[in-house]
Amino acid sequence: MKAVQYVGDHTVEVVELPIPEPGPADVLLEPLAVGVCGTDQHIIEGDYTSRPPITLGHEVCARVLEVGAATRSVRPGDLVTVEPHIYCGVCVHCQSGRPHLCPERQAPGVHLPGGMAERMVVPETLAYRLDPATPPLLGALVEPLACAVHGIDRLAPVSGSSAAVFGVGPAGALLISLLRRAGMSTVVAVEMREQRRDLALRMGADVALDPTDAGFADTMAELTRGDGFRYVVDAVGSSKVLAQATAVAARGATILVFGVARPGDRWEVSPNEIYAKELSVLGTALNPFTHRRAADLVNTLGLDQLHLGTFGLDEVHDALAAQADGRVDKVLVLPNGSSW
Ligand SMILES: [Zn+2]
Ligand SMILES: [Zn+2]
Known part of the structure; x- marks a missing residue:
């Protein structure tokens, strides 16, 4: 063979x-x-x-x-x-x-x-x-979806909250679809490529923004009335993205490190900011006991988009x-x- x-x-x-x-x-x-x-x-x-x-x-x-x-x-x-x-x-x-x-x-x-x-x-x-x-x-x-389902299990999002997803590769697209269905009031996608911003909208994001646009920070603030996002997901896997993600995190926010960064990448964090904003930073690895659920979900998420x-x-x-x-x-x- x-x-x-x-x-x-x-x-x-x-x-x-x-x-x-x-x-x-x-x-x-x-x-x-x-x-x-x-x-x-x-x-x-x-x-x-x-x-x-x-x-x-x-x-x-x-x-x-x-x-x-x-x-x-x-x-x-x-x-x-x-x-x-x-x-x-x-x-x-x-x-x-x-x-x-x-x-x-x-x-x-x-x-x-x-x-x-x-x-x-x-x-x-x-x-x-x-x-x-x-x-x-x-x-x-199903396999990448099972990893996204575990990410959502880790996040345990409370409905009626705001979420921002950085990076709309396949993983980001799956996470956007799941967050939408988890009852988020606002789902914002952040992605440099136009074709992928279109995908984010097709998968259920309310807005898809280019982080290199001059008005990006202001628009992100306006979308949450200046409060920041309760859930912020790095679906890229990069210290640069995590720095941007932290900047838009609300007080009490949870930051999910979903993307696989290179082993040598380092992210500079402010312990004071984590303390003062009471931030949670969560890793998420693989798909523990989520493959069955992903197999049962895969036909329901509009993935033909x-x-x-x-x-x-x-x-x-x-x-x-x-x-x-x-x-x-x-x-x-x-x-x-x-x-x-
Ligand atoms: Zn894979
Ligand atoms: Zn073992």
Whole structure:
């Protein structure tokens, strides 16, 4: 079978591999649509704990082809989404109900073979059934949506509040959609690119502003009658954005650090401001127990509004370039063509 591998040294190649054999507790999958995301770029840049050579792809929608003898939840023909984490089960975090903090976790597409291949084997426990009517392109959005759902769980937003989301990549778009549905009175998107500001409005933002506009700070203040925003989300992953986010945070606000910043990035904070404004700063990592909920939500959020770019396995370098330059809202690789 053909597979897309990160082979080390910032290099991605299309390679030939043997078709994997499912064990008794595994399922053999035909990946239909696999999202490309910033994590893949981090892996290729060497910022991430992957072990090359590794088949990429952790945002997977697939068809079940074969099931091991000991499986019981899925059958051949089922449409599934892959929850891309295997936790160790024996560390303090796993044993305390917070497995996403497990330092020994392994992820298909990062440490284990991922979905950018004509076939993929995963344990049955990672293959979550989707509504069979789910378009595979949306099925591949369940994983990033599950991360956004965990972000919203962390924020626990109180309805009737104001929220500002910095960055309208796919993650920002999903967060805007969820915040709108969580009953926010005002959802403001902050994004430099016009095409992405349009996406924010389609996903339910009231206003989408360019932070480089001269009147930006005044407009942000006016939108909350000078109070600032109760919830501020960095969906970019950058100290520069977090500085802007802090500037528009209300007294008592919560700042959610959602985007994945580079490991060397540093954010200068004022302890006095955190004290005096009683700010909360929250991290949010992965998707603990949110993948099922995301699978059940994915058809309800108007995600067909996203402009998707699709590429074959052989076009993976074009797919990575499209992901990097943001020419479409979300990039997907279709490892088995588009004739589903
Ligand atoms: Zn991802
Ligand atoms: Zn663990």
